[in-house]
Every structure is written in C-alpha cells, then in structure tokens.
Amino acid sequence: MKQVLLLVGIALLLMGCQETRLTDTAEQSSSERTRTMIRHAEEEILKNLYRQVNQAMVDGDIQALEKLLKPETELIHMTGYRQPVAEWLDAIASGEMAYYSWQEEAITNIQMNGDTASLIGQSRVKARIWGSGPSTWPLQIEMHFEKQHGQWIITKQIASTY
Numbered sequence: 001m002k003q004v005l006l007l008v009g010i011a012l013l014l015m016g017c018q019e020t021r022l023t024d025t026a027e028q029s030s031s032e033r034t035r036t037m038i039r040h041a042e043e044e045i046l047k048n049l050y051r052q053v054n055q056a057m058v059d060g061d062i063q064a065l066e067k068l069l070k071p072e073t074e075l076i077h078m079t080g081y082r083q084p085v086a087e088w089l090d091a092i093a094s095g096e097m098a099y100y101s102w103q104e105e106a107i108t109n110i111q112m113n114g115d116t117a118s119l120i121g122q123s124r125v126k127a128r129i130w131g132s133g134p135s136t137w138p139l140q141i142e143m144h145f146e147k148q149h150g151q152w153i154i155t156k157q158i159a160s161t162y
Contacts (some may be wrong), residue, residue: 002127021057029056039107039112042112042117042152043110043112045152046110046112046117046119046143046145046152047107047110047119047121047150049068049143049145050107050119050121050141050143051104052064052068053065053068053069053143053154053157054104054123054125055102056068056103057092057099057125058088058099058101058102059099060092060093060098060099062089062092063095065085065089065092066089068153068154069084069085069154070146070148070153070154070155071085071086072085072155073085073154073156073157073158074113074156074157075088075156075157076156076157076158076159077159078159078160078161090146091130096130096131096135097128097129097130098127098128099125099126099127100126100127100128100134101125101126102123102124102125102126102139103123103124104122104123105122105123105124105138106120106121106122107119107120107121107122108120108122114144114147115146115147115148116144116146116147117144117145117146117147117152118142118143118144118145119142119143119145120140120141120142120143121140121141121143122138122139122140122141122162123137123138123139123141123152124136124137124138124139125137136160138161138162139159139160139161139162140159140160140161140162141157141158141159142157142158142160143156143157144156144157
C-alpha cells in the first residue's frame with residue numbers, strides 16, 4: 001500500500017512538473033513571439049527612415065531632413081569626403097547638390113543592438129552633385145541609427161556605389 005501511495009505521489013509530482021514545463025514553454029513562446037514582433041516593427045521603422053531621407057532629398061525638404069538626422073550626423077561620400085550634416089543641408093538648399101529622383105532596389109543587412117542599429121539601402125538616385133550631372137547612380141547608403149527618447153534618429157551615412 002505504501003508503495004502504491006508513493007508511486008501515486010511521484011506520478012502527481014511528475015504531472016505537476018510537466019504542467020509547469022508546458023506553462024513555462026508557452027510563456028517563453030509568447031515572449032519570443034512578442035520580441036519577434038517588436039523587432040519586425042523596429043526594422044520597418046528603420047526602413048521607413050531610410051525612405052524618408054531619400055524622399056526629403058528629392059523634395060529638397062531641409063526641415064524634414066533636420067528632423068530625421070542627428071545634428072552631429074556625418075555623411076561620408078563615395079569620394080571619402082566627410083561632410084558635416086549642416087554643410088550637406090546647405091548644399092541641398094543652395095542647389096549645389098540637387099536630387100531629382102530615387103528608386104529603391106533593396107534594403108538589407110539590418111543590424112540591431114540595443115539602442116543602435118544600421119542597415120544598407122540601395123537605390124538608383126538621379127542627382128547633380130557639385131556641378132556634375134545630372135547622372136543616375138546606383139547609390140548604396142550604410143545608414144546608422146541611435147534610439148533617443150524612444151525614437152530612432154540617423155547618426156551616420158556612408159555612401160558608395162553597388
């Protein structure tokens with residue numbers, strides 16, 4: 001009789017442990033799904049910031065660019081020139097740099113690490129830069145972001161061709 005009671009007790013204990021494991025697994029799966037959904041939403045925000053910068057360049061919308069870019073943002077041109085964002089915005093405002101159109105081809109390599117992130121955007125951009133052009137370039141931008149007060153802002157752009 002004692003053995004039967006002992007076996008029943010062990011079985012009940014094991015069943016309780018199994019139930020706890022199933023609950024933990026369900027909570028873990030729900031937590032993982034939530035993290036995945038949040039990450040996907042954050043990636044979409046980053047992609048849209050890339051798109052907004054491109055459209056604001058074409059529109060010559062300096063105010064929109066100022067909102068999207070951290071004031072200390074640096075733009076590294078394909079020539080290697082490291083241009084402060086204020087100088088770049090002045091060049092757009094004066095027409096020294098004129099962007100006529102852009103067509104997105106790809107956004108890849110989205111990396112997120114806490115409050116920093118980056119992506120690589122590839123677009124065909126028609127522009128006249130420092131008197132050259134207009135020409136259409138396969139422009140690749142490695143864009144870096146920082147989350148400030150819960151909002152993503154662009155901190156660095158590295159331009160090259162692809």
